[in-house]
Amino acid sequence: MAAHPKRAHPNAALPIQWEVVAWFAFVHFVGLVMAPLYLGMHYRWPTVALAIVLFMLAHLTVSAGMHRLYAHRSYRASKPLELFFLLFGAATFQVSMLVWAYQHRMHHWRSDTDEDPYSIVHGFWWAHFLWILHPSKQQEPEKLKDLLANPLVVWQHQYYFRLSILMTFVLPTCIAALWGDAIGGLLVAGFMRLVFQYHLTWCINSVAHTFGHRHYGPAGSARFSTYLALVVMGEHNHERHHLAERDYRVGIKWYHIDLGRWFIELCARLNLAHDLKTVSEEEIRLRIRAQRKPDRAELWPGAARETRAPVLNAATEP
Numbered sequence: 001m002a003a004h005p006k007r008a009h010p011n012a013a014l015p016i017q018w019e020v021v022a023w024f025a026f027v028h029f030v031g032l033v034m035a036p037l038y039l040g041m042h043y044r045w046p047t048v049a050l051a052i053v054l055f056m057l058a059h060l061t062v063s064a065g066m067h068r069l070y071a072h073r074s075y076r077a078s079k080p081l082e083l084f085f086l087l088f089g090a091a092t093f094q095v096s097m098l099v100w101a102y103q104h105r106m107h108h109w110r111s112d113t114d115e116d117p118y119s120i121v122h123g124f125w126w127a128h129f130l131w132i133l134h135p136s137k138q139q140e141p142e143k144l145k146d147l148l149a150n151p152l153v154v155w156q157h158q159y160y161f162r163l164s165i166l167m168t169f170v171l172p173t174c175i176a177a178l179w180g181d182a183i184g185g186l187l188v189a190g191f192m193r194l195v196f197q198y199h200l201t202w203c204i205n206s207v208a209h210t211f212g213h214r215h216y217g218p219a220g221s222a223r224f225s226t227y228l229a230l231v232v233m234g235e236h237n238h239e240r241h242h243l244a245e246r247d248y249r250v251g252i253k254w255y256h257i258d259l260g261r262w263f264i265e266l267c268a269r270l271n272l273a274h275d276l277k278t279v280s281e282e283e284i285r286l287r288i289r290a291q292r293k294p295d296r297a298e299l300w301p302g303a304a305r306e307t308r309a310p311v312l313n314a315a316t317e318p
Contacts, residue, residue: 031195063260091167128206234258244279
């Protein structure tokens with residue numbers, strides 16, 4: 001288990017967004033109270049199967065799409081694959097792809113500092129979900145030039161709320177109505193699935209920065225968390241990912257469970273993905289010895305013009 005100095009994040013001093021608190025309270029009540037009660041009285045296995053399938057598609061989108069494609073540009077995707085990611089990204093009911101990518105880029109670039117929106121050094125629960133309850137820094141357009149030039153990403157950003165309602169609640173309700181369980185589709189495949197989706201996504205920011213092993217030395221807070229492998233679609237080798245964010249692979253060994261990588265490779269075979277980027281172990285070792293992050297030019301257009309700063313020991317800063 002990692003030991004991190006705890007201090008309040010600057011955003012914690014900002015007003016709480018009570019509409020966000022109300023939303024999470026409502027989703028958790030419906031997903032953890034009403035949905036189980038309904039299942040106990042009206043169990044239908046196709047509805048449970050639908051919830052699992054939607055969870056896998058949405059979480060695969062978090063891993064292979066929101067994370068590796070849009071935040072890190074570790075490969076290039078065809079328009080049909082992008083549309084798939086943008087629709088099921090809306091099914092995660094978090095934020096638009098544009099906002100999600102910006103927040104995650106800042107998490108990597110400013111990792112374990114006050115400018116990291118969900119830094120683990122500000123506490124486990126801050127990194128897990130408390131950061132969402134407070135306003136975050138506004139997006140800086142120069143760090144999103146690549147995404148702002150993508151019409152599909154801009155479209156999803158503009159219509160995100162409507163797309164989220166459609167993909168998160170309307171879609172499972174309509175599908176489950178085919179076997180006469182529309183309410184179950186809404187409660188189980190909609191709300192209950194979303195609760196699990198939320199917490200397992202948040203675990204990457206909290207658990208994967210607290211529990212697990214470090215194979216590359218004591219620098220940084222990210223960990224190799226074996227027990228997260230299946231439930232987060234392979235995002236468990238988080239330590240290596242923070243040292244090689246442009247690599248489309250998180251798991252590099254044959255025994256590493258990395259569903260995100262396997263999906264990307266399948267898409268490449270189907271000509272839906274190309275230009276898959278990798279980072280060698282030797283390059284990672286050189287980066288560690290140099291006490292620097294990967295070239296910022298790889299993260300967003302114009303980033304190379306910014307001043308570099310050491311980051312691998314950022315967790316020990318006062």
